[in-house]
Amino acid sequence: MRLREFALYQEETMKTVKALAAIAIVLPTLAFAQANTPGVDQRQANQERRIDQGVASGSLTQREANRLERGQNRVDNMENRAKADGVVTRQERARIHHAQDVQSNRIAQQKHDRQHDYNHNGRVDRPRHR
Numbered sequence: 001m002r003l004r005e006f007a008l009y010q011e012e013t014m015k016t017v018k019a020l021a022a023i024a025i026v027l028p029t030l031a032f033a034q035a036n037t038p039g040v041d042q043r044q045a046n047q048e049r050r051i052d053q054g055v056a057s058g059s060l061t062q063r064e065a066n067r068l069e070r071g072q073n074r075v076d077n078m079e080n081r082a083k084a085d086g087v088v089t090r091q092e093r094a095r096i097h098h099a100q101d102v103q104s105n106r107i108a109q110q111k112h113d114r115q116h117d118y119n120h121n122g123r124v125d126r127p128r129h130r
Helices: 002-033 038-057 062-083 090-111
Strands: none
Touching: 038 062, 038 090, 062 090
């Protein structure tokens, strides 16, 4: 009877060891599969902060801010598609950086054009012509 109990114990122990070995192999693979793009993420956060600051100061109208947010969402989608396979290639990273450059220029242009909403009433405040 004791021999049979020992055999069952040994069998259960082997199952546990095999399961732990499988986990030990899979976890590092999953960690490696997560493509890190901290520079891209930080820049996205900075650009979103610039948009929010523009709305708060009135230098961006709500319509301009919505358009810029849609552009930021497109860049986010590009990043997510690049990360989907677990590796962000140099070419994918270059495309994302280029899209961020385009968005950054658009934010700057929209913040410094002559359309303002300083009183935050949703209507464009235009300077009076003299």
